[in-house]
Amino acid sequence: MFDAIPYLWLIPAFPLAASVLTAFLGPRLLRKHSHWPCIVGAVLSCILAFGVLVAIGRQGTEIREYYTWFQAGDVYVGFTLRADALTAIMLVTVTFISSLIAIYSVGYMHAEEGYARFFAEIALFLFSMTGLVLAENLLLLYAFWEGVGLCSYLLIGFWFTKPSAAEAARKAFLVTRLGDIGFLIGILVIWSQFHLNGQPLYALDYKTVFDAVGQAGFEGPITAACLLLFCGAVGKSAQFPLHVWLPDAMEGPTPVSALIHAATMVTAGVYMVARCTPLFERAPDAQLVVGCIGGFTALLAALIALTQNDLKRVLAYSTISQLGYMFLALGSATRPELDRANPLVTMAVVAAIFHLFTHAFFKALLFLAAGSVMHAMGNIIDMRRFGGLRYALPWTRWTFLSGAAALAGFPLLSGFWSKDEILSAVAFAGEEGHPYRAAYVVLLIVGLVTAGLTAFYTFRAYFLTFSGELRTPPEAGHHVHESPPVMVVPLVILAIGALVIGIIVEPFTHWFSGFLALTPYFTPIHEHEFNWLLMVGSSIIALGGIGLAWFLYVFQPGVVTRLASAVPGLYQLSLNKFYLDELYSFFLVQPVLGLAAFGRAFDLYVVDGLVDLLGQVPRFLGLMFRPIQNGLAQFYALAMALGLAVFLIALVWRYGW
Amino acid sequence: MNPVPMLANYLVVGAILFALGAVGFLARRNLIIMFLSAEMMLQGVALNLVAFARARANLQGQAFTLFIITVAACEAGIALALILMLYRSRRSLDVSLWQDLREAGQEPTVDEEPLPLEPVSAPLPRLSPAGLEPQQQEETSHV
Numbered sequence: 001m002f003d004a005i006p007y008l009w010l011i012p013a014f015p016l017a018a019s020v021l022t023a024f025l026g027p028r029l030l031r032k033h034s035h036w037p038c039i040v041g042a043v044l045s046c047i048l049a050f051g052v053l054v055a056i057g058r059q060g061t062e063i064r065e066y067y068t069w070f071q072a073g074d075v076y077v078g079f080t081l082r083a084d085a086l087t088a089i090m091l092v093t094v095t096f097i098s099s100l101i102a103i104y105s106v107g108y109m110h111a112e113e114g115y116a117r118f119f120a121e122i123a124l125f126l127f128s129m130t131g132l133v134l135a136e137n138l139l140l141l142y143a144f145w146e147g148v149g150l151c152s153y154l155l156i157g158f159w160f161t162k163p164s165a166a167e168a169a170r171k172a173f174l175v176t177r178l179g180d181i182g183f184l185i186g187i188l189v190i191w192s193q194f195h196l197n198g199q200p201l202y203a204l205d206y207k208t209v210f211d212a213v214g215q216a217g218f219e220g221p222i223t224a225a226c227l228l229l230f231c232g233a234v235g236k237s238a239q240f241p242l243h244v245w246l247p248d249a250m251e252g253p254t255p256v257s258a259l260i261h262a263a264t265m266v267t268a269g270v271y272m273v274a275r276c277t278p279l280f281e282r283a284p285d286a287q288l289v290v291g292c293i294g295g296f297t298a299l300l301a302a303l304i305a306l307t308q309n310d311l312k313r314v315l316a317y318s319t320i321s322q323l324g325y326m327f328l329a330l331g332s333a334t335r336p337e338l339d340r341a342n343p344l345v346t347m348a349v350v351a352a353i354f355h356l357f358t359h360a361f362f363k364a365l366l367f368l369a370a371g372s373v374m375h376a377m378g379n380i381i382d383m384r385r386f387g388g389l390r391y392a393l394p395w396t397r398w399t400f401l402s403g404a405a406a407l408a409g410f411p412l413l414s415g416f417w418s419k420d421e422i423l424s425a426v427a428f429a430g431e432e433g434h435p436y437r438a439a440y441v442v443l444l445i446v447g448l449v450t451a452g453l454t455a456f457y458t459f460r461a462y463f464l465t466f467s468g469e470l471r472t473p474p475e476a477g478h479h480v481h482e483s484p485p486v487m488v489v490p491l492v493i494l495a496i497g498a499l500v501i502g503i504i505v506e507p508f509t510h511w512f513s514g515f516l517a518l519t520p521y522f523t524p525i526h527e528h529e530f531n532w533l534l535m536v537g538s539s540i541i542a543l544g545g546i547g548l549a550w551f552l553y554v555f556q557p558g559v560v561t562r563l564a565s566a567v568p569g570l571y572q573l574s575l576n577k578f579y580l581d582e583l584y585s586f587f588l589v590q591p592v593l594g595l596a597a598f599g600r601a602f603d604l605y606v607v608d609g610l611v612d613l614l615g616q617v618p619r620f621l622g623l624m625f626r627p628i629q630n631g632l633a634q635f636y637a638l639a640m641a642l643g644l645a646v647f648l649i650a651l652v653w654r655y656g657w
Numbered sequence: 658m659n660p661v662p663m664l665a666n667y668l669v670v671g672a673i674l675f676a677l678g679a680v681g682f683l684a685r686r687n688l689i690i691m692f693l694s695a696e697m698m699l700q701g702v703a704l705n706l707v708a709f710a711r712a713r714a715n716l717q718g719q720a721f722t723l724f725i726i727t728v729a730a731c732e733a734g735i736a737l738a739l740i741l742m743l744y745r746s747r748r749s750l751d752v753s754l755w756q757d758l759r760e761a762g763q764e765p766t767v768d769e770e771p772l773p774l775e776p777v778s779a780p781l782p783r784l785s786p787a788g789l790e791p792q793q794q795e796e797t798s799h800v
Contacts, residue, residue: 626760626762626763627760629760629763630756630760630763630765631755631756631757631758631759631760631765631766632752632753632756632759633752633755634683634686634691634752634753637682637683638683641679641683
């Protein structure tokens with residue numbers, strides 16, 4: 001059978017080639033066919049990724065070294081790719097979803113100005129993300145990490161002539177950079193502070209670091225390193241307090257939102273923390289922080305999502321919330337005793353990655369369906385402006401509904417299984433014997449509450465958009481039409497994925513967890529028990545949320561406004577995103593702007609003033625001598641004669657006759 | 658005969674010529690006079706050179722002098738042509754009328770005692786084309 005491992009390097013190479021090709025040929029030669037390199041590259045990568053998945057299942061981890069990046073003494077950083085189970089899962093998710101999104105974009109972006117630029121950037125994004133997943137050492141990971149940040153900047157600011165888009169792009173870039181600085185410092189801390197038997201580590205490849213961390217003579221500030229690495233994840237995966245960029249990233253085209261939310265950008269942080277599990281599991285304190293930030297973000301974002309009027313914004317906050325879930329799971333992966341393997345670690349990481357996997361399907365689906373709504377509504381996305389689209393957009397409606405049900409954790413759909421795994425992992429961490437038992441019990445409750453809120457706001461968005469009487473904004477034109485097949489087909493594929501992928505891969509076959517346990521440093525899980533109590537409880541909560549949404553928005557629509565006016569403070573708080581943007585603006589952005597204004601004034605008036613003063617000196621001297629130049633020939637002649645006379649007198653004075 | 662006192666005489670005459678020329682160049686305002694003064698300075702220098710050549714009994718000074726005379730001749734041609742052009746543009750030979758090369762923004766030097774303007778002479782008679790009888794003016798025709 002075909003072995004994909006020797007062609008590992010082609011997985012990032014295909015999108016890169018597509019990107020370069022489109023960038024150079026697109027605007028001139030390809031024009032309306034600029035999508036072909038990107039789609040072909042993405043699909044080929046996807047096929048190879050499936051090949052890698054099969055190959056990993058057969059032969060285990062592979063590390064391929066292609067090129068020495070730099071080497072000095074014992075320090076070696078190579079362009080090395082790694083294929084193991086975690087990478088394979090990520091690769092399949094990323095390339096599959098990206099391929100569908102690229103195909104969908106053909107329909108969505110068809111009349112856009114920068115058609116070729118769009119696909120070149122999408123392909124570059126895919127290159128960065130596959131490279132990030134395949135990287136074998138932390139520095140290479142960091143390089144691709146920044147590449148992902150750059151591509152997100154380019155794509156969010158795709159309509160760069162629109163000031164709000166340009167600002168959103170800048171915000172996304174700067175906020176994620178803030179986390180990236182922590183990430184870089186974390187890498188440097190690992191590099192310089194980790195010692196094994198008194199020797200510094202020097203190497204940054206995963207194997208060296210993880211092996212060293214597990215050994216007896218190891219010493220190093222592991223909690224600090226983990227927290228710094230987590231900073232990067234907080235920025236990239238939009239966790240509190242750096243989550244503010246993600247909702248603004250809606251300014252980009254909708255396929256870009258889908259790409260960022262489902263496949264490429266925000267999953268990078270989750271992947272990185274999952275990848276560094278051998279590091280994190282030794283630092284229970286850091287893991288508690290990870291879990292708490294995850295849980296808090298999940299709750300906060302869900303509360304904000306309750307009242308948003310912009311369909312895409314609801315989805316954006318739900319992404320933040322679901323990412324919070326993933327970190328909640330990752331945060332419960334601790335192993336305080338070095339020598340005892342703890343099944344909790346693998347269980348938690350599997351739960352997080354499983355949720356990432358299913359979430360990629362239904363979140364991409366939801367965004368693409370929202371894009372389809374937007375496409376039909378003439379780029380209007382405010383849910384107050386339209387409604388009752390269920391007959392006008394039947395395909396969009398059914399696919400959106402399946403995505404929403406999966407996100408809400410409707411029993412037996414994919415979101416249900418993955419959410420359940422997360423909750424049981426957290427519940428497991430809250431059991432007896434865990435050092436931070438009480439905190440994890442609280443986090444479990446937070447997770448359950450968030451599950452209910454998720455179901456509620458998801459179906460609020462669904463009911464507001466699709467139920468009731470048909471209302472369309474004037475921008476939509478007279479005839480509201482369903483999107484073309486090139487957009488609907490990816491929606492249907494994703495909808496099938498959102499409905500059944502969860503039940504296929506995990507709860508009964510345990511293929512997913514078994515496969516993921518092939519990753520080095522993960523221990524296989526032997527006992528698979530359904531936590532029936534939790535499962536039934538979360539089902540009831542999810543159904544309750546859905547029912548409440550139905551009651552408030554379909555059955556008795558008047559109650560909502562009365563409810564909102566009953567607690568105006570809470571309503572405003574949620575509607576205005578807890579005023580976090582305003583708080584940041586007041587405490588961080590304004591002082592920095594003030595400092596910048598001061599610096600500018602200092603430069604303009606003090607530094608430039610000094611330089612200008614120096615420049616004025618020759619000018620002033622010139623002013624003094626200017627009257628000499630009066631244009632009279634005889635005056636010049638006189639000056640010459642006098643000068644000569646002075647010279648001669650001086651000569652005589654000095655040497656005598 | 659000792660050539661040295663003779664040399665001194667020549668040098669003194671040369672110096673006087675040069676000084677007179679210099680004073681004339683600086684003090685006079687008529688362009689032609691100024692030009693003549695400059696020529697006089699040249700001659701003073703040329704005399705010096707010839708005297709030295711004689712005193713040293715070689716030809717270098719004389720060769721130099723030849724050059725000076727040649728250059729002075731060329732200069733005379735160009736300078737007179739220029740003076741003619743200047744005269745045509747301003748109808749005057751006063752050197753102080755040409756101050757245009759002064760620094761921008763500088764006030765022109767105003768002459769307290771301007772030279773009297775030359776009377777505008779009658780235009781030259783227009784000649785009739787060949788083969789035509791010249792028109793005679795009435796005053797002249799009845800003399």
